[in-house]
Amino acid sequence: MEESILNLTVSEVLARWPASVSFFTGRKMACPGCAMAPFMSLREAAREYGQDPVGLAADLIDAMERAAAG
Amino acid sequence: MDTSARISVLQRVPLFAGLPAEALGRIAGTALEVRVAKNDSPFRQGDPATHGHVVGWGRIRLDQATADGQNVVLRYMGPGDMLGTVAVLRGIPYPATAVAVEDSLLLAWSAPRLSELFNAYPALALNAIRLVGTRLEELQQRLQEVATQRVERRIAGTLLRLVRQGGRRGEQGIEIPFSMSRQDLAELTATTLHTVSRTLSAWEQQGIISARRSSHLVILQPHRLVAIAEEA
Numbered sequence: 001m002e003e004s005i006l007n008l009t010v011s012e013v014l015a016r017w018p019a020s021v022s023f024f025t026g027r028k029m030a031c032p033g034c035a036m037a038p039f040m041s042l043r044e045a046a047r048e049y050g051q052d053p054v055g056l057a058a059d060l061i062d063a064m065e066r067a068a069a070g
Numbered sequence: 071m072d073t074s075a076r077i078s079v080l081q082r083v084p085l086f087a088g089l090p091a092e093a094l095g096r097i098a099g100t101a102l103e104v105r106v107a108k109n110d111s112p113f114r115q116g117d118p119a120t121h122g123h124v125v126g127w128g129r130i131r132l133d134q135a136t137a138d139g140q141n142v143v144l145r146y147m148g149p150g151d152m153l154g155t156v157a158v159l160r161g162i163p164y165p166a167t168a169v170a171v172e173d174s175l176l177l178a179w180s181a182p183r184l185s186e187l188f189n190a191y192p193a194l195a196l197n198a199i200r201l202v203g204t205r206l207e208e209l210q211q212r213l214q215e216v217a218t219q220r221v222e223r224r225i226a227g228t229l230l231r232l233v234r235q236g237g238r239r240g241e242q243g244i245e246i247p248f249s250m251s252r253q254d255l256a257e258l259t260a261t262t263l264h265t266v267s268r269t270l271s272a273w274e275q276q277g278i279i280s281a282r283r284s285s286h287l288v289i290l291q292p293h294r295l296v297a298i299a300e301e302a
Contacts, residue, residue, distance in 0.1 A: 030296070030300075034296060035230040035231075035233045035234045035237070035296065036230075036233065036244065036289075036292040036293070036295075036296060038237070039233075039237060039238070039239045039244045039292065040292060040293075048293040
């Protein structure tokens with residue numbers, strides 16, 4: 001699951017899970033609204049911010065599941 | 071600080087360069103000592119300029135507030151640097167606020183005392199002209215840097231707009247597929263062709279972009295370009 005999410009672009013992630021905006025801002029990642037978001041994979045974004053991609057994806061899935069559960 | 075310690079500080083002050091030892095002794099003897107604790111201000115922007123100062127020891131930062139309330143750090147000063155003196159000689163308020171970065175000691179001369187010294191030692195006036203010239207040169211240099219950095223930001227911002235309007239992912243990076251000359255880019259950014267060429271060449275050398283074909287820009291390091299466009 002983590003691997004397939006990491007290959008999505010940041011824009012795709014944001015479109016699929018609108019609640020991920022606060023996930024990114026919480027990690028001080030300026031991805032929402034960035035001109036490059038449609039072109040950068042989540043993996044690339046994680047690396048740019050010096051974060052472990054797999055760990056970031058796992059946290060994202062957790063956060064979105066919790067958001068969906070309300 | 072005893073007189074000989076003061077003299078050794080004053081020997082480092084360009085304003086006092088070339089003065090005879092007797093003169094330095096007299097100048098040192100008439101100085102007031104102002105101790106400034108870390109984060110305290112010996113004077114603030116807009117205060118009447120009552121004293122000229124030389125840093126004896128410690129470190130002082132010179133801040134200037136702009137009309138819209140922003141703070142600009144003008145410069146840092148250490149032992150031998152002069153502050154507030156030009157305001158005293160011109161009879162204007164201090165143009166900036168001095169803040170002690172660490173516990174510091176200033177040597178200070180009142181406005182009448184400074185006038186006396188300038189009358190007694192004409193070499194001071196020549197030194198002052200040289201000093202003001204040096205400061206002016208520094209400011210011109212800095213102005214040039216500020217102007218350059220701002221235009222860099224603008225060019226980066228233009229590229230980001232183009233990416234939003236039609237960027238696409240290529241093998242190497244993000245491509246701007248518009249056929250566009252550097253002159254076009256200069257006009258979009260309200261700058262000169264020369265500046266655009268110089269900036270793109272620098273970014274190419276840093277590996278931020280690839281511009282081997284002038285009409286076809288590829289952004290190799292998108293994150294860095296965004297950082298340039300958004301830097302404060």
